[in-house]
Amino acid sequence: MHNNIQITRPTPIDLTKRPAFFDENSNLVTTMNNLEEGKVVLIRSYYSNGLNLLKELHVHLTKKLRNNTYQEQQIYRSTFRKLSNLILLEIVQNDLEVKKAPSIGWLEKLYPDVSEFHLPLPQVQGLNSSWQWFKKGIKVPVLRNKIHPYYGVYFPTRFDHLEVFDTYLKKYVGPKKGAIDVGIGSGVLSLQMVQSGFQKVYGTDVNPNAIAGLVDYMGETKLSRKIELEHASLFGSFDKQVELIVFNPPWLPAGHDVDGIDKAIYYPEDLFTSFFKGAKERLLPEGKLVILFSNLAQITAVTKEHPIENEIASGGRFQLRRSFKKRVNAASEKTKRNPHWRDKEEVELWELIHKEA
Numbered sequence: 213m214h215n216n217i218q219i220t221r222p223t224p225i226d227l228t229k230r231p232a233f234f235d236e237n238s239n240l241v242t243t244m245n246n247l248e249e250g251k252v253v254l255i256r257s258y259y260s261n262g263l264n265l266l267k268e269l270h271v272h273l274t275k276k277l278r279n280n281t282y283q284e285q286q287i288y289r290s291t292f293r294k295l296s297n298l299i300l301l302e303i304v305q306n307d308l309e310v311k312k313a314p315s316i317g318w319l320e321k322l323y324p325d326v327s328e329f330h331l332p333l334p335q336v337q338g339l340n341s342s343w344q345w346f347k348k349g350i351k352v353p354v355l356r357n358k359i360h361p362y363y364g365v366y367f368p369t370r371f372d373h374l375e376v377f378d379t380y381l382k383k384y385v386g387p388k389k390g391a392i393d394v395g396i397g398s399g400v401l402s403l404q405m406v407q408s409g410f411q412k413v414y415g416t417d418v419n420p421n422a423i424a425g426l427v428d429y430m431g432e433t434k435l436s437r438k439i440e441l442e443h444a445s446l447f448g449s450f451d452k453q454v455e456l457i458v459f460n461p462p463w464l465p466a467g468h469d470v471d472g473i474d475k476a477i478y479y480p481e482d483l484f485t486s487f488f489k490g491a492k493e494r495l496l497p498e499g500k501l502v503i504l505f506s507n508l509a510q511i512t513a514v515t516k517e518h519p520i521e522n523e524i525a526s527g528g529r530f531q532l533r534r535s536f537k538k539r540v541n542a543a544s545e546k547t548k549r550n551p552h553w554r555d556k557e558e559v560e561l562w563e564l565i566h567k568e569a
């Protein structure tokens with residue numbers, strides 16, 4: 213089932229025309245002109261030449277474009293994005309061709325089918341920082357082992373909601389035969405459930421890299437027999453009924469079409485209705501439906517709607533058993549960088565059960 217997953221990766225570029233080159237001796241004015249004319253520029257000699265060119269591009273655009281109002285910032289950013297993506301690096305046999313370049317394991321893992329190609333420098337930087345996270349792993353307070361987030365997969369950087377779920381699981385009474393984790397991401401919630409004694413967890417995600425990453429992480433270990441995965445939306449083809457369904461959904465309504473990792477953050481209009489409909493069929497009569505959420509959308513005034521409150525009020529399927537809330541930022545963590553609404557941020561755990569007839 214997992215073999216045919218099409219992993220998302222930065223698209224390899226095959227140069228058909230001779231590119232312009234850039235190294236420590238190149239003329240900057242000519243290079244900027246080339247970029248502005250939409251020509252690709254290939255970095256030669258040292259990796260740092262690429263980093264310097266990115267810096268120079270910032271300097272160049274700062275002189276040319278205003279960058280004060282929101283709209284000006286948007287234009288600045290999109291121009292920078294467009295031009296910086298014309299700066300390419302060559303990859304040969306899974307390694308960057310330039311000297312003193314970082315060694316990025318993703319080049320081998322994600323590109324087994326191509327041996328010589330090019331990638332835009334900003335994408336290489338993304339791959340590099342993702343590789344550092346993956347290699348080093350992230351210590352999650354509620355888990356025994358580190359998680360190793362795969363390229364292009366959402367992973368938690370704050371752990372409040374995991375702590376709330378941890379407390380919930382510690383107090384959970386009842387059978388623990390099966391659970392479903394919708395939108396499994398880097399697998400944290402499933403790992404928590406297995407750790408707390410659930411025998412089998414079924415996890416889905418619309419992001420192929422999340423599933424590929426967990427297949428890679430679990431390998432042939434015992435864990436791989438406990439967590440069954442499917443690259444699919446919501447419940448995929450899982451049709452068994454379970455005692456616990458958990459979903460840590462995207463927390464913000466999407467104003468536009470979203471793709472890839474953004475699907476971890478923005479939800480389309482119909483997501484929750486479809487989710488509750490599917491959950492209704494797959495939750496055992498005494499089962500619990502747990503949704504982790506946040507008041508982020510409400511305190512930032514993106515919407516007044518609360519999809520879970522809406523369901524309880526008018527869905528006709530579930531009723532609230534209880535909910536827990538936890539303040540995210542302790543006062544001591546206040547910094548200038550944190551906007552004022554962060555003070556009010558709370559994570560929420562909603563426990564729903566079948567509505568009594």
Ligand SMILES: C[S@@+](CC[C@H](N)C(=O)[O-])C[C@H]1O[C@@H](n2cnc3c(N)ncnc32)[C@H](O)[C@@H]1O
Pocket residue numbers: 366367368394395396397398399400401416417418419422444445446447460461462463475476477483
């Ligand atoms: C906020 S992240 C949570 C990930 C993980 N469960 C955690 O708690 O860290 C939401 C996840 O749901 C996935 N997702 C979004 N829409 C989905 C859908 N319709 N079906 C399955 N997964 C979905 C995203 O790709 C993302 O991995």
